[in-house]
Amino acid sequence: MKYSLFLGCTIPARSRNYELSARAIASRLDLEFIDIEDFSCCGFPLEASDEMGAILLGARNLCLAEEKGLDVCALCSACASMLTKTAYHLNGDERLREQVNKELSRIGKEYKGIIKVKHFARIVLEDIGLERIKEEIKRDLSGLKVATHYGCHYLKPSYIYEGFDDPQEPLTLEQILEAVGVTNIQYRRKKECCGGPVLLSDEDVALTVAQEKLRYVKKAGADCMNLVCPFCSLMFDANQKGIEAKFESAFTIPVLYLPQIIGLAMGLSRKELGLNLNVVSTRELESTLEVY
Amino acid sequence: MERVNLQDSDPDFIQALDSSYFIGGFRGCYICGTCTAGCPVHRAHRDYDPLRIMRMLVLGLREELLRGDMIWLCSDCYTCQENCPMGVKITDIINHLKNLATLEKNIPLGVSTQGKLLKDQGKIYIIDDFDNKKRAKLGLPWLPEMVGEAKALLKKE
Numbered sequence: 257m258k259y260s261l262f263l264g265c266t267i268p269a270r271s272r273n274y275e276l277s278a279r280a281i282a283s284r285l286d287l288e289f290i291d292i293e294d295f296s297c298c299g300f301p302l303e304a305s306d307e308m309g310a311i312l313l314g315a316r317n318l319c320l321a322e323e324k325g326l327d328v329c330a331l332c333s334a335c336a337s338m339l340t341k342t343a344y345h346l347n348g349d350e351r352l353r354e355q356v357n358k359e360l361s362r363i364g365k366e367y368k369g370i371i372k373v374k375h376f377a378r379i380v381l382e383d384i385g386l387e388r389i390k391e392e393i394k395r396d397l398s399g400l401k402v403a404t405h406y407g408c409h410y411l412k413p414s415y416i417y418e419g420f421d422d423p424q425e426p427l428t429l430e431q432i433l434e435a436v437g438v439t440n441i442q443y444r445r446k447k448e449c450c451g452g453p454v455l456l457s458d459e460d461v462a463l464t465v466a467q468e469k470l471r472y473v474k475k476a477g478a479d480c481m482n483l484v485c486p487f488c489s490l491m492f493d494a495n496q497k498g499i500e501a502k503f504e505s506a507f508t509i510p511v512l513y514l515p516q517i518i519g520l521a522m523g524l525s526r527k528e529l530g531l532n533l534n535v536v537s538t539r540e541l542e543s544t545l546e547v548y
Numbered sequence: 549m550e551r552v553n554l555q556d557s558d559p560d561f562i563q564a565l566d567s568s569y570f571i572g573g574f575r576g577c578y579i580c581g582t583c584t585a586g587c588p589v590h591r592a593h594r595d596y597d598p599l600r601i602m603r604m605l606v607l608g609l610r611e612e613l614l615r616g617d618m619i620w621l622c623s624d625c626y627t628c629q630e631n632c633p634m635g636v637k638i639t640d641i642i643n644h645l646k647n648l649a650t651l652e653k654n655i656p657l658g659v660s661t662q663g664k665l666l667k668d669q670g671k672i673y674i675i676d677d678f679d680n681k682k683r684a685k686l687g688l689p690w691l692p693e694m695v696g697e698a699k700a701l702l703k704k705e
Contacts, residue, residue, distance in 0.1 A: 409626075458593070
């Protein structure tokens with residue numbers, strides 16, 4: 257399997273643990289990533305102020321992948337959503353496509369609509385497959401209680417995702433975790449937002465939303481969280497200390513990316529999975545699992 | 549809560565939005581309140597209310613919607629849109645309203661700053677030598693500092 261790897265803005269600069277662990281498990285599961293240096297931002301941060309600009313950025317990225325004849329793997333849920341949405345609208349609306357292609361012609365590009373965009377987790381489930389992952393399991397994680405946070409754009413808006421998973425009753429991330437042998441923990445407000453996008457307009461509101469989830473994750477007795485988006489990680493991992501101070505509470509919940517957990521099950525080391533780059537320390541969890 | 553003044557209604561505003569390919573169909577709203585009931589932002593901040601936004605829209609209260617700060621509190625989580633029994637694309641609509649508010653210069657500083665960064669460098673964070681050295685140390689591939697072609701594409705002629 258070969259995919260172009262779409263990193264977006266945040267991951268290569270701020271979430272290298274996600275990139276590192278995704279690359280580490282991919283190379284062991286016959287998933288080959290091709291890097292396209294010229295990928296820009298997906299367009300998502302422009303959507304609120306300039307919808308057309310966002311679609312143009314998205315379309316240009318899709319063109320680059322088309323030129324290589326490669327489908328796109330996005331690690332970030334906002335990137336996956338923006339690029340999928342761009343393809344959805346361009347494939348379904350002739351007039352928009354003409355308009356976008358006219359703009360793209362200024363830089364010598366044309367969108368053809370011949371490739372697919374998938375989130376990394378979807379590729380793990382649909383392309384690699386759970387049976388293949390089970391063959392690589394080397395470490396017993398049955399004692400690890402994990403609370404999965406699906407986040408929003410991994411599954412929504414559902415009209416762009418052709419029925420992949422169900423945003424009302426999401427299952428896919430927990431199916432993957434079940435296959436790697438961890439214990440899935442249920443908690444209140446599981447499906448809800450991290451609050452991240454509000455950070456730019458009202459920090460108090462954003463942190464309150466994140467705090468509510470952390471509270472329920474803690475209450476459910478989880479050893480760590482599992483997620484698939486760098487913005488969600490920013491809220492729960494990077495901002496966890498700040499949230500604790502603001503709301504005078506103690507969480508100390510490690511927040512892992514899905515490939516970090518899969519990698520732990522595959523027997524990879526702390527360094528290979530970038531666990532040393534996580535903000536909330538994962539040391540205790542590692543010593544219980546005898547990770548070195 | 550202040551009373552709604554229907555003198556402020558702008559019928560052309562509703563007409564334009566309702567005929568849009570992306571977001572049409574909001575007149576189907578029958579005020580059930582499912583959107584607000586499930587909204588995580590509403591729970592954190594009661595003034596934020598997607599149903600109120602939908603009603604203001606149907607009533608054509610253009611000024612109040614586009615000059616106020618309510619729409620900018622939407623976290624873009626799509627819960628309301630996925631839950632709406634009438635299939636109203638509530639989140640997509642609110643996003644479009646943010647676009648219209650931007651034209652009126654009502655935009656939070658953080659959002660406009662991100663927009664400027666993108667139009668200047670094609671990505672939010674520049675990957676400079678310092679970052680690339682860190683990446684190399686981890687065995688991650690080199691990345692260019694910015695993407696000039698994206699800048700050219702976003703430049704309005």
